[in-house]
Amino acid sequence: MAVTRFPLGILLHGCVRSVLQQGSWNFERMQNLGFIYQLLPGLRRIYGPTLPAEVLQRHTEYFNTHPYMATWVAGTVLRLEEKQAAGEAVPLDAAAFRSMVMAPYAAMGDALFWGGLRPLAAVAALLLAIHGEMWAPLLLLVMFNVPHLVCRCSGWLLGYRQELASAELLQRLRLPDAAIWLKEATIVLLGILCALLAARGCEHQELAPFWGLILLPVILFFAWLSRRGVTSFSLVVLITASLLGLALIF
Amino acid sequence: MTAAYLTTGVLSVLLGLDRVAVLQCMVSRPLVAASLTGWLLGVPLAGFEAGMLLELLWLGRLPVGAVVPPDDTQVAIGATALALTLERLLGLHGMPSVILCVLTAIPLGKIGQYADTRARRFNNRLAELASAAAAAGNARRIERLHLCGLGSFALAGLFTCTAIVAGGTLLLLPLAPLLVGAVRETGLSLQYSFTMIGAAALLGTLNVSRGLFLFGAAFIATLLVIGLR
Numbered sequence: 001m002a003v004t005r006f007p008l009g010i011l012l013h014g015c016v017r018s019v020l021q022q023g024s025w026n027f028e029r030m031q032n033l034g035f036i037y038q039l040l041p042g043l044r045r046i047y048g049p050t051l052p053a054e055v056l057q058r059h060t061e062y063f064n065t066h067p068y069m070a071t072w073v074a075g076t077v078l079r080l081e082e083k084q085a086a087g088e089a090v091p092l093d094a095a096a097f098r099s100m101v102m103a104p105y106a107a108m109g110d111a112l113f114w115g116g117l118r119p120l121a122a123v124a125a126l127l128l129a130i131h132g133e134m135w136a137p138l139l140l141l142v143m144f145n146v147p148h149l150v151c152r153c154s155g156w157l158l159g160y161r162q163e164l165a166s167a168e169l170l171q172r173l174r175l176p177d178a179a180i181w182l183k184e185a186t187i188v189l190l191g192i193l194c195a196l197l198a199a200r201g202c203e204h205q206e207l208a209p210f211w212g213l214i215l216l217p218v219i220l221f222f223a224w225l226s227r228r229g230v231t232s233f234s235l236v237v238l239i240t241a242s243l244l245g246l247a248l249i250f
Numbered sequence: 251m252t253a254a255y256l257t258t259g260v261l262s263v264l265l266g267l268d269r270v271a272v273l274q275c276m277v278s279r280p281l282v283a284a285s286l287t288g289w290l291l292g293v294p295l296a297g298f299e300a301g302m303l304l305e306l307l308w309l310g311r312l313p314v315g316a317v318v319p320p321d322d323t324q325v326a327i328g329a330t331a332l333a334l335t336l337e338r339l340l341g342l343h344g345m346p347s348v349i350l351c352v353l354t355a356i357p358l359g360k361i362g363q364y365a366d367t368r369a370r371r372f373n374n375r376l377a378e379l380a381s382a383a384a385a386a387g388n389a390r391r392i393e394r395l396h397l398c399g400l401g402s403f404a405l406a407g408l409f410t411c412t413a414i415v416a417g418g419t420l421l422l423l424p425l426a427p428l429l430v431g432a433v434r435e436t437g438l439s440l441q442y443s444f445t446m447i448g449a450a451a452l453l454g455t456l457n458v459s460r461g462l463f464l465f466g467a468a469f470i471a472t473l474l475v476i477g478l479r
Contacts (some may be wrong), residue, residue, distance in 0.1 A: 005446065019273040024399025027316055033380050033396035040389055056384035056392065063380045065272055094355075106314075114312045118276070119452055122305055125281055126257035128447070129302045134294070137282040137301070163474035183458045190449045191468025197442045198346050198469075199476045204438050209477040219450045220462065226454030232307045233320070233356060235447045240353060240440060 004081070006045060006160070013041040014074060015156040021067045030064035035074065035098075042078040046085045057080070058095050065102040066109020068151045075100055075159020076166050092164060101167055108175045113151075116182030117144055123189040123212060130196060194219055251338060254291050258415065259408060261287050266407020269323045270313070270366070271400050280326035285390035287330040296333035299325055299348045300341040303441070306448020307356075310455030318370070321362025321410050327433055328414030329355035335419050336426055345441055346433040350426055352444070354418040361413045365406035372402045 036059040043059075065073060068240055080094040100111045125140035160183070170245040198212030205211075220236060265286070269278040277283060281301035288297015304326050311319035332351035336342040343352075376395045383391035433440060453465055 011285070020400070022274070022397070023271045023403075024376050024396045025270055025403075026375045026377045027370050028374045029377045030316075033392065033399065034319060035394060037396045039392060051389045052372060053385055053387040053394075056389060058388060059382075060380055060384045060392065092426055110314050110336070114314065115456070117278075119309055119456065122279060122281065122309055123452075125374055126305055128267060129281065129298070129305075132443075134285070137279075137285045140279060140281060141276060148275065158283070174471070180458060183456045184311075185459060186465055187453065187456060187461050187464045188468045190453060191465040192472045194446060194449050194465075195469045195472035197445055199473060201438050201442055203390070209473050212473050213470065215446070216466060219446055219469075221451070222447060222450030223453040223462075226310075226451040230450045230458065232447055235451070236307070236353075236356060236444065239443045239447065243436045243440050243443070244429070244432050247432040 003011065006042060006078075008081055009158050010041055010045050011075070011160055014078070015071060015153055017041070018067075018071045018074065018152060018156065021070045025185070029060070031067070031070065032063045032229045034067075035070060036060055038074050038214065039081075040071070040079055044080050059098075061095070062161045063098065063102060065106040068148055069105040069109040069155065071152050071155030072159045072166055073101055074168065075156045075161075076101075077159075078165055079163045081159045097164070105170070108170065108179075109151075111179035112175050112182070113148065116179040117147060120175040120182050120189070121187045123186055123193060127189060127193055127196075131201075150247050172203070251335075254334055255331070255415070257290050258287065258327060261290065262327050262407045262411030263404045265323055265327065266321075266411070267400065267403055269403075269407070270322070271403040278323040279290075280307075280322045283323050284326035288333075291330065292336050293330065293334050293337060293343075296337070296343070296348050297330040300329040300333060300346055300352055303349065303352045303466065304329070304356075306445055306452055308451075309448065310452045314454075318363050318366050320359055321366060322359065324356045324362050324407055324410040324414060325352075325359035328358070328411050328418060331411075331415045331416045332422060335415075336422060339423065340426060342426055342430055346430050347426070348434050349440055350422060350429060351418065354421055355414050358414045358417050359398075359410070362406075362410040365410045366403075369402040369406040373399045391465045406444040409432045 017038040020037060021031055024033040025031060037057055043055060047055060057174050077094045077098050080097055082088050084093060121140045121143035124143060125136040128139055129136035158169060162169055195212060198215045199209040202209050202211045263285045265278050268274060284297045284301030288294045304322055308320050308322045313319055327353040333348050333353060336347050336351065360449055380392045380395045383395065451463065
């Protein structure tokens with residue numbers, strides 16, 4: 001039986017369903033139901049309205065990756081499933097591919113989106129916000145969601161069309177390097193943000209901005225504490241209690 | 251006030267879903283969530299300020315694997331609703347009032363972690379039922395079970411927000427008039443300390459080899475530019 005390619009509508013349907021990838025996130029199998037949920041329109045196209053139990057069981061196994069990268073896995077899995085159903089030889093079956101790539105894709109997505117892009121967008125928006133720009137939240141949304149949506153949508157299409165080669169494509173994109181650049185840019189913006197606040201504080205106390213340098217070791221000390229496991233909540237309690245105590249005493 | 255609390259409830263569900271279960275387009279970030287809440291409740295500045303104070307605090311806590319970070323979305327929404335309550339019932343407004351609301355909402359936000367964990371545990375049951383449905387070849391049931399998971403996350407968000415607003419109101423109505431003066435006395439120190447602590451926490455979690463150098467250089471260069479201007 002010849003392998004036919006899906007119409008774009010089916011792929012888009014799966015892509016739209018990917019927004020619910022984590023809809024039933026659970027500790028035991030994590031995103032398994034979200035994964036099969038986005039595959040089902042395609043699987044129905046391959047196997048008909050009544051799906052074989054073994055196909056459903058195959059795709060309700062444990063699954064966990066970064067939610068935006070799940071579309072890359074789903075696109076390829078669907079293509080492999082299509083070929084397998086047509087009796088065509090595949091170098092790697094769909095379930096094996098899914099198990100093999102979910103962890104590396106998760107690592108890439110977590111570093112790029114959670115560790116890199118999200119802090120960068122937030123700090124850039126805060127830089128605007130401290131100047132009273134009420135549209136700062138929009139900047140955060142745009143900065144984050146353009147790459148997010150591109151990744152989500154292109155994942156389905158490229159995963160399906162390029163099959164196993166989509167993994168090589170992701171490798172060529174050097175996403176871990178991009179994550180490091182984003183983190184470095186975030187740190188630079190954080191430095192600027194803290195300095196602006198320090199200078200404002202000095203101005204409020206009628207001091208020269210250079211006095212703000214005193215805050216640098218304080219922030220670095222807090223960063224060290226944070227790295228040692230002291231939570232932001234503990235630091236907020238400590239600082240608030242100290243400042244309110246001083247205000248009440250004096 | 252009833253309409254305002256209903257709006258808060260609806261927002262806690264919608265924005266709370268964005269946090270884990272639906273799309274994750276970051277409308278659940280405190281800066282966005284609090285601003286939107288403030289705008290819809292008629293206290294846009296209070297919402298914007300609450301969002302600014304909270305944005306960085308838990309930004310470094312990544313939602314990776316089985317980690318359940320503190321629910322800063324509900325803290326932001328709840329703090330904004332509390333700011334509205336103080337304004338309407340006590341006539342308190344401005345940054346000191348917002349700071350008090352945020353300080354009250356932060357510890358109550360721990361409830362969010364508990365509620366989120368409970369929602370995910372409830373979903374374990376859905377995964378088990380889905381396995382049985384898969385064995386029976388029932389794809390429709392798997393789809394329905396998956397969508398049921400949204401309900402547990404929605405309830406968790408609503409529960410957390412309700413707890414923050416109710417608990418915060420009970421605490422703040424007697425205490426806010428006593429504390430707001432002391433908060434005002436701290437000037438900008440307390441206000442900026444939230445961002446500084448958040449920045450430090452983020453700096454501590456961003457694992458970049460020359461991170462401290464980049465931060466220090468940017469900090470000093472910015473102060474120099476401002477000082478020499």
